[in-house]
Amino acid sequence: MQINYRQYPHPVLSYFSDDVIDSDFQASLKSSKTQNTYIFEAACVTSCEGINQLIDDKKARFAFHLECPTTRFRKVFASFETNFTFQLATDYLEGKVQICSFILAAEDIQDYSVPEFHSDYEGHSFYIKKGDVLAIDAERTFFAEKEIDPLKRIPSIFSIQPNRSENALPLDMDSSGHKIIIKLSEDNFEHYKAVSLNQNLQPLLSSLIIMPALVSILEMVKNGDEQEFDLEECRWYQVINSRLKELEIDIGNKNTFSDSTLAVAQKLIGDPLNMSLLALVNFEDED
The missing domain is CATH 2.60.40.10 (Immunoglobulins)
Structure with missing residues (x-):
């Protein structure tokens, strides 16, 4: 409800007019x-x-x-x-x-x-x-904030979808909604679906797909890049902001980003690189 500087048909005591004087x-x-x-x-x-x-x-x-x-x-x-x-x-x-x-x-x-x-x-x-x-x-x-919210888990604020446009990029992202939409070209999406069936390779998918998107998001909020939409209205923003506060990082203060956004993203998502490398080692041993 926007109320600032609205015109009323009668005098109103407000902080933006002098209809009623010497009063607040x-x-x-x-x-x-x-x-x-x-x-x-x-x-x-x-x-x-x-x-x-x-x-x-x-x-x-x-x-x-x-x-x-x-x-x-x-x-x-x-x-x-x-x-x-x-x-x-x-x-x-x-x-x-x-x-x-x-x-x-x-x-x-x-x-x-x-x-x-x-x-x-x-x-x-x-x-x-x-x-x-x-x-x-x-x-x-x-x-x-909901006390019990499935979006408290960082990976769940992402949704991976196929990009069916004619000139689709291999990997693209849309952060204007409540979830961050990661768009994969149709071929990449089909490969993603096939790999996602193997639970042991889930950390690898996080490193390949979620991590670069999360780093991009952290760069955006850290630098305060202007958007056509209100970030604070997005649920993904609220979840990331809440997790950053747990790491004593204030989005509004760049100085609290003592580590790179890449390092911060690793902390937020639970070090998927280490788990990805282990998954590849185990996969090689199985072969």
Whole structure:
């Protein structure tokens, strides 16, 4: 829900306008998590006495709008209290969650006017409908991670598919979705399928196919290369970011990449080179 710099048909207390002067509105939302539930602790305050009086009279209330693009969940949680809590099942949230905080009209208000209005509105009042925005704070986000997520395993954030285009490259990659799609030419894909039937050669496939893709991805996120899509919306990005944090690597700080991206990729995927070489040695011994 994009709220920045929106035009309203009535004065709104906000950080991007002077409709209501010498006043501000601040809201914070802290989250904690149990196995199946998110618990949110809200704290709101406004220095606008006119709006505070409306809240005391139960004509306005504090509200938080939560929206999750991944699950398409959206809901408003509201209260007349400056401090309140609400809960939400973890199934409703996954990935990036957008949070907007407001003061909303709790009922229709015939002649809305507060002393803090800008002088341009002197002598004017406004008809406010129930649910209309009276004050707004800056939008924020947080990330909801599943406690049990099959994508926690680095190899499972990749999907290997055939590239059936006429001029297909031997190996190509698309990272714009929730998984990283590795595209193989049709011949290479057929060879891949045949080799993948041998469990002993799985590490070799990781070294040949997954490793170069992972190194390319790490170079991209390390250098902050601009993309046509929001990386943080991608589940693969969240998984890799989580694993990097376990290695004390901060994507936003290049200095924490003390090792090369090739070395980091080896750590993330579990040293497939060593296992690949052992697989080849064993394969040769069998022959």
